[in-house]
Amino acid sequence: MIAYQRTPERSITLEGKGLHTGAPCRLTVNPAPVNHGISFKRTDIPESPEIPACLDSVVDLSRGTTLGSGDVRVHTIEHVMAALRACDIHNAVIDMDGPEPPVGDGSAKPYLDLLKSVRCREQGVPRPELIITTPVTYTDPVDNVIIKVFPAETFRVTFLVDYADHLTMGTRFYSLDSMEDFDQEIAPARTYSLLSEMKSVMQRGLGKGGTLDNNIVFIDREISEDELKELKTLFKVDHDIRLGNTGILDERPLRFPNEPVRHKILDLVGDLYLLGMPVRGHVMAFRSGHRNNVVFVKKLVEVYKPFIHTLKNPEPGAGLLGALMPDFAPVPQGWRVMKEKDQVRSVFDPVEYQGRYLDKGLIFRLLGLSAASLLLYDKVHTIRRIVFSGVRDLKFFKDIPRREYTFLSRIIHGETHEWTVSSRMMSGGNEVICEGVFKLNIERDV
Missing domain, CATH: 3.30.1700.10 (lpxc deacetylase, domain 2)
Known part of the structure; x- marks a missing residue:
């Protein structure tokens, strides 16, 4: 079963004093787009510098884990991080108007209770996981x-x-x-x-x-x-x-x-x-x-x-495409996506279809997936969902026997939330089997 990246559906806040600095802090956990990860933003500092919660940001380990960037510090973040891990939250921006998260009762329970007070949204992109194979x-x-x-x-x-x-x-x-x-x-x-x-x-x-x-x-x-x-x-x-x-x-x-x-x-x-x-x-x-x-x-x-x-840094592929375009999912076995200059080439080897001919419903779905595959290379981390909204000039030129085919897709018109894409299905000899122009609406994370 695929585990998807998750983020809180809305912002949630906790206030209190830091354990080591004693400074008051209002901490707010905000939703974040896919592949953003966890970050801490010091809203009390001009331009609100944002520090990623990663190894490269660790600057001090005296009685706690401290992150830093330049002269900016965020102290004692381990309890917050543990609660985020326990709630399986992969993407969040944590605003802080002080240098250290509230200590609460000295445990992770206040943060766990805070995070559980709001629903989390699956973001349609698989969550990475390091599986240990070598001790x-x-x-x-x-x-x-x-x-x-x-x-x-x-x-x-x-x-x-x-x-x-x-x-x-x-x-x-x-x-x-x-x-x-x-x-x-x-x-x-x-x-x-x-x-x-x-x-x-x-x-x-x-x-x-x-x-x-x-x-x-x-x-x-x-x-x-x-x-x-x-x-x-x-x-x-x-x-x-x-x-x-x-x-x-x-x-x-x-x-x-x-x-x-x-x-x-x-x-x-x-x-x-x-x-x-x-x-x-x-x-x-x-x-x-x-x-x-x-x-x-x-x-x-x-x-x-x-x-x-x-x-x-995964290469975009069929799994991500199916997650972003659920109306056309699942992506059939044998589907591969490749970027070529101003177009995307998708190859389909219908290994799971045993009949002599492919039906037109399947071909329509494959054309739509081919059109949407262009979006995998345009700020895909901001996309929440791709919605098919229409097709024109759809033509089938002949029956489609069961063999490997290539789909080519090009952008006719593209904006942030709406794309028009031409998609055609080619035989091994570059003969056009069918084609159409697809209109796609894109729901993005802000």
Whole structure:
């Protein structure tokens, strides 16, 4: 079954403060045309610069994944990316009037709920997917990190974290066996930190939007009463912070016994989506963080570069034509399309038709597909649908025996939303079998 690119049917908005910058931000997810991918637009900056969510845009990986272009930055995008991946959204423009998406409760659930509040539209163009056929391994011996991906029938993630035994962080191992489970098993898992890291994080100007509601703090060292008072001010709580016996600052309850490792999976899913397409394979990660995740994705690109290039830049063909022109679909087996200067040559070998002659209904459909095939080479990424609206001068010159034929199509008149195209069917000896002039209306994404 073909999976098609999808985009939200309308714009949807979420507001709040960023986790690290603490800056307010109004984030709006907007529809985008086919093959656009995901991008972030800083509407608070003159000319609203737009940054693609891809590996080439990654500029910093300190406590999160940051994209940049020139001096413009978009911080901590991994939760948004994970939610987009979970909702199978391939194309979206995300407007932001601040430097960092709202942190919400520290998980991907607010974004998942936001995206699920609107219907998504299939855009009629197949969605690329990297299918793992050869295992890929990334290792970092300094930080003792290993990430591997193996062939699998679907996308899976198995993750193992490694912290000191005295930390009450629950089971350090978890496996997401299907993206269908992401909503309930992974999305609600919140970000976390160690108490020993808090000072260095603050000194680097990060964590300004962190609270004890959106950031689980695990106690990994002794803490004095004076420090507790400082933390009360830092986290803006109106009560004395409790130490208790849970090993979690202020005894905040976990959503899952192993919430930290689940959040690691959440981050990995978001970082993997910087590839620009889903991955079909089983990813196994040990002690990985954002920096390792991104390096691993770069290694995937290195190993599968020819395949990824083909997936992102496919030659237009019968599958795309059938998706854009559903009134004339399906495209029969044995149909091939080629561009030749100012015309398109389509070749049809009727391998699936066993009768001696081809019927005129089929030939009419093939002529129409041939006419529409010209549009595959004119800003096809903006086309949502091609609609047949009329034909004139349709002529059949003889019966059509079952053999290979060539169709030639030329533009008579072409505008953005309306084209008139002549299409003719030729025999092997360039004898005209039939011809007609087709009028096509084009529905485009704005």
